[in-house]
Amino acid sequence: MEYETVELDDKDDALVIIDQTKLPGKTEIIRLKTAQEMWDAIYLLKVRGAPAIGVAAAFGIYLLAKQIDTADYSTFLAEFRKQKEYLDSSRPTAVNLSWALKRMEKIVTDNRDKSVEEIKRLLKAEADAIKAEDIRVCKTIGEFGLTLVKPGDGILTHCNAGQLATSKYGTATAPIYLGEERGYHFRVFADETRPLLQGARLTSYELHSSGVDVTLICDNMAATVMKNGWVDAVFVGCDRVARNGDTANKIGTSSVAIAANYYNVPVYICAPTSTIDMNTATGADIHIEERPAEEVTQMWYRERMAPEGVKVYNPAFDVTDHSLIAGIVTEYGIAREPYEESFREIFARKENAEYD
Template sequence: METKKTILDYETVHLDDENNAMIIIDQTQLPGKTELLTLTTAKQIWDAIYLLQVRGAPAIGVAAGYGIYLLAKQIVTEDYDAFYKEFKKQKEYLDSSRPTAVNLSWALNRMEAVVTANQDKSVAQIKQLLKEEAIEIQQEDIRVCKAIGENGLALVKPGDGILTHCNAGQLATSRYGTATAPIYLGHERGYEFRVYADETRPLLQGARLTAYELQSAGVNVTLICDSASSTVMRNGWIDAIFVGCDRVAANGDVANKVGTANVAAVAARYHIPMYVCAPTSTIDLNTPTGDQIKIEERPAEEVTEMWYEKRMAPDDVRVYNPAFDVTDHELIAGIVTEYGVAKAPYTESLKEIMAKKNA
């Protein structure tokens, strides 16, 4: 009897090089429908990132790598200068799709470095090197997430209650996730965690994605409204909090899905450790504090109309819909990376983590 596929059996992002395409799961359709999108043009790739059809900092980085490679393949010239000029134009266009997630610019800059470091090679050779680099970005993501999972798992014990916010799971990465990586590894090893997932308004990534993928994996997961997080903490049901992030400032301030700062503040009240699971690709030592992180503001309709059969807010009411908030470093017990767990003072520990990476 054939085993039924779950959402975890699909790749979040993958390259179909033979057909000059990138294939993604359209996450805006989940959990009701598993739809794969084939992306071939710059506008399709830009839209997929902006519209959150592909989302999660690591997955955005992977999509950016494959996306700029596919667009580079379409440049018809053997002249390096002409190739690089068009490459730069396409890179800047993709980079404009999401301003907060540092993985987008990180991956695009990494791909550009391949172009500038190989000026002595033919355009055809550069395109091949871009393909290899994009594939390596994805393979590296898998290795990084597993390492984050191992480091995060060391911070909890079997039977613990864990709270998570938004989706930093497999759907946000290539495999394992970041914040969910300790949960998946613990589940494989019989830890029997009790996981609570915030629904995460207004786009419901917790309800539609995190609860869906954890349930598909057989994890003991309970969905809660964002406003119930304080109740489950006060009830003593939460032993640790794991969240992902889109950018880490040099002082340890973290930008993540809006609502994360609320969770952190309540966790501090109840003395529950909050851990941020952050690949080193999200650490931005050039940004001194969270005050310098540009926060993307999303359309008002996500609050007033999305998910409702009819509009659920007064016409013309003002709406403030930031996609992210900044959690102050004082509220964070540790930043879990693939090279270890950074602890306060983060201005020192994050430098040490990045030194390990560069070594």
């Protein structure tokens, strides 16, 4: 965990990431220089987690902008938008991808009176700012999340919303890391998270490496550990929050929330405000990415584990209904029902903070 999840090597014109598809067996640092390499890294989950994708996209589009060899603003803008739309097509569900790219595009359109070289410098500054904000946001989410639990509690998490999904601390794991620093000694249960095993390969790896008391369980064991009274709270991240509080997160999250609701275990979604999409009314309006069948039938097996030709349905995400969620933890406070009203208050706090 001594490596940065996402960083920029400006001198070498490279986006540098940990290839998360190789973890935990091998820590491989890869350097991405072309639009195709960046697109593939995002699509193939070499870099993953909504905040980390946003940071990678910001650095990536900056590097691609550096390669645009023109002094003419209109030509530069057209090529910039072409590259932006290409990167944006890699993961349609994670809102941070489009959020970061739109934020970078705004730098270009707001500074049309400046030279192309100056715009490129401003793009670099904005990408750096997006990463710095991610670190600050995650730590603040951790502080708010820590108010919802007490020392010694059992916490269940699904997928990976940890340091590997962000620049530092993670979102859902931020309360766990801060609690570990302060002697809370949480007992954490990490769902393996089929079919890509982010919980097994990534969450259990990073928490165990950090000295956290973590127990890996199969996804279908979550209800049992709740029934046993071992779980006091569920903390998960998410890739998009709808205006009504419905959240899209890694497939299986909805099942966890349903079981938690039955056993009276509160479910908390840890989400930076950049993940809240007020233009999406409900979870039914969220486009759910479907992944290749091979991820289910053969990806992790020495031999194929399903019959040739069998139909496979492999959605990457599911939507957790807002009624199952006890609170959505943001960097500006904890949102609760009714969520639309609560989000407006949180965005008002954010706006006021920006002008203080």
